[in-house]
Amino acid sequence: MRFQDAVVIxxxxxxxxxxxxxxxxxxxxxxVVVADIGEDRAQAVADEVIAAGGTAMAIACDISDEPSVAAMVDRTVAEYGKLDVMYANAGIPEPGFGFVPLEEMDLDAWNRNIAVNLTGAFLSTKHAVRVMKPAGKGSVVICSSAAGISAYPGWTGYTAAKHGVNGFVKAAALSAGRLGIRVNAVCPAHGMSTGFITGESSKDSHEQAAGGWDKTATEIPLKLDRAPNLDDTVGLVLFLSSDDATYMTGVSIAATDGGTLGKVALTVPSHIDQAQA
Incomplete structure (x- = not known):
């Protein structure tokens, strides 16, 4: 197993x-250390791992608060003796979910977006590198977004924060690389959890929750017989965390985009469409 005896937050x-x-x-x-601002949610997932015979611990943490992040990392090392992987997954959606025009955006909402989605990634990386440094190795993977590559309409603060994450990954990789530590990001597009919006512990992606998957109706260019799901992104997260990606650092990879990010809004008939006409 790729992560036998590894310690992961x-x-x-x-x-x-x-x-x-x-x-x-x-x-x-x-x-695995299950960190979440909701301690009950974290404990429920840790209990799932333990019930299946694994090892897990729940910690309440606000990733926008440095003492909280530092304490999370220090408690992990105190309990398990080391930290091998930090998956900085936590984030929040755009306040108003894209329905608030730029000229009506609230400064406090903007600052909260940056604090969680960008500063939270910085703090998680900073304190992971701090404790990985003596070992001369480690991996940090940050959950960015397709909004870090393109823009989600109306998601102005979120898009700015995630573009910041992708820039941070490049710079952090240069700094951490001298210590043998890698820093990368995944940028999910499709297959995201419904819980990202609702805050509930959902196992389904938006596409799965909608039901009645029809590959001929979806706008995703890659036509597959099933909807994209959470594990499609998680597979890339684990790859970047593992020794399989030993020489990869400073990259932000589009996960589960299915070709969406490779097209423009212009309506241009393709040679395939013409051939089928």
Whole structure:
């Protein structure tokens, strides 16, 4: 197993993509710290791991608060003796979910968005590197977004924060690289948890929750017989965390985009469409 006896922190591990990652890390042998601002959610996921025969611990953490992040990392090392992987997954959606025009945006909402989605990634990385440094190795994976590559309409603060994350990954990789520590990011597009919006512990992606998957109706260019799901992104997270990606650092990879990010809004008939006409 790729993570046998490895120690992994997953922030935002109490629901959605974070929960799915916790279960996969544990299945591959890791001792997992489930960190979440909701302690009850974190404990519920840790209990799932323990019930399946794995090792897990729940910690309440606000990733926008440095003392909280530092305490989370220090408690992990005190309990398990080391930290091998930080999956900085926690994040929040755009206040108003894209329906608030730029000229009506609230400054406090903007600052909260940056504090969680960008500063939270910085603090998680900073304190992970701090304790990984003596070992001369380690991996940090940050959950960015397709909004870090393109823009989600109306999600102005979120898009700015996630573009900041992708820039941070490049710079952090240069700094941490001298210590043998890697820093990368995944940028999910499709297959995201419904819980990202609702805050509930959902196991389904938006596409799964909608039901009645029809590959001919979806706008995703890649036509597959099933909807994208959480594990499609988690597989990339685990790859970047593992020794399989030993020489990868400073990259932000589009996960589960299915070709969406490779097209423009212009309506241009393709040669395939013409051939089928």
């Amino acid at each position: 997953v922030t935002g591990g109490g629901s959605g993509l974070g929960r799915a990652a916790v279960l996969r890390y544990a299945k591959e042998g890791a001792k």
